[in-house]
Amino acid sequence: MAMRQIQVADDTLVIHELEDVCDPATGRALTGSWIWASALVLSNWMTNQSRTNFSFLGKTVLELGAGAGLPGLTAARLGASQVVLTDIKPLLPGLLKNVEANGLGEQVKVRELMWGSDESLSEVGEFDLVLMSDVFYNAEEMVGLAKTLKCVCNRKTTVLAATEVRPSTAECLSEFVREGFMLVELPSEFASSEGMDTESLDSFAIFQVIPPHEESQMDSPCNRDHRT
Numbered sequence: 641m642a643m644r645q646i647q648v649a650d651d652t653l654v655i656h657e658l659e660d661v662c663d664p665a666t667g668r669a670l671t672g673s674w675i676w677a678s679a680l681v682l683s684n685w686m687t688n689q690s691r692t693n694f695s696f697l698g699k700t701v702l703e704l705g706a707g708a709g710l711p712g713l714t715a716a717r718l719g720a721s722q723v724v725l726t727d728i729k730p731l732l733p734g735l736l737k738n739v740e741a742n743g744l745g746e747q748v749k750v751r752e753l754m755w756g757s758d759e760s761l762s763e764v765g766e767f768d769l770v771l772m773s774d775v776f777y778n779a780e781e782m783v784g785l786a787k788t789l790k791c792v793c794n795r796k797t798t799v800l801a802a803t804e805v806r807p808s809t810a811e812c813l814s815e816f817v818r819e820g821f822m823l824v825e826l827p828s829e830f831a832s833s834e835g836m837d838t839e840s841l842d843s844f845a846i847f848q849v850i851p852p853h854e855e856s857q858m859d860s861p862c863n864r865d866h867r868t
């Protein structure tokens with residue numbers, strides 16, 4: 641298992657990447673086993689924002705498709721009061737290990753959340769901030785992800801998504817627009833992190849994803865009876 645150290649403000653986060661977790665159906669390594677460059681970009685950007693524009697202090701934060709959990713753990717280091725890291729079940733032990741490695745067990749919880757699944761959404765609740773990195777690559781998954789986002793956001797929730805811009809990205813973003821979301825690309829000057837070359841930084845973007853607000857509960861895709 642590889643161990644990486646990522647600088648966050650004046651501190652360091654320890655992140656273990658998994659080497660032995662495979663999709664039982666394909667035998668391939670699960671994509672969330674390691675830190676993707678978008679997660680480094682988002683963590684860096686959050687750290688810079690925390691110095692100038694945006695306070696994480698006391699915020700409740702949800703990370704979707706967390707993989708190794710870097711953006712969510714960054715939010716915790718920057719003062720978020722409660723962070724929930726979510727992903728598919730086989731990745732949860734690795735996430736828990738990263739929470740423990742950084743002594744963040746009081747602030748950070750880990751739970752399974754499959755995009756679009758009603759069962760996963762029960763008892764999740766709503767958050768001040770939702771983080772996503774490198775989740776815009778498979779357009780077929782976007783309806784489920786959009787449904788989950790609609791259920792975990794209220795009118796005050798901020799949703800931030802960092803992505804590498806690939807041929808499939810535009811298709812994924814179009815799905816979100818079809819689902820009624822607005823996407824605003826945020827001005828960003830990305831700093832390079834260990835393991836990234838500076839030239840590749842042009843191919844990343846950070847979006848604020850603004851959910852549509854359902855006028856009535858009848859329009860809502862969430863079964864709020866199951867929610868806390």
Ligand SMILES: C[S@@+](CC[C@H](N)C(=O)[O-])C[C@H]1O[C@@H](n2cnc3c(N)ncnc32)[C@H](O)[C@@H]1O
Nearest residue numbers: 671672675676679705706707753754755773774
């Ligand atoms: C490319 S990886 C990015 C991981 C991490 N966010 C990062 O940037 O390092 C995509 C992540 O989305 C998760 N994911 C994909 N489809 C999902 C679904 N339907 N429900 C929940 N998580 C999903 C994967 O398990 C994986 O952790």
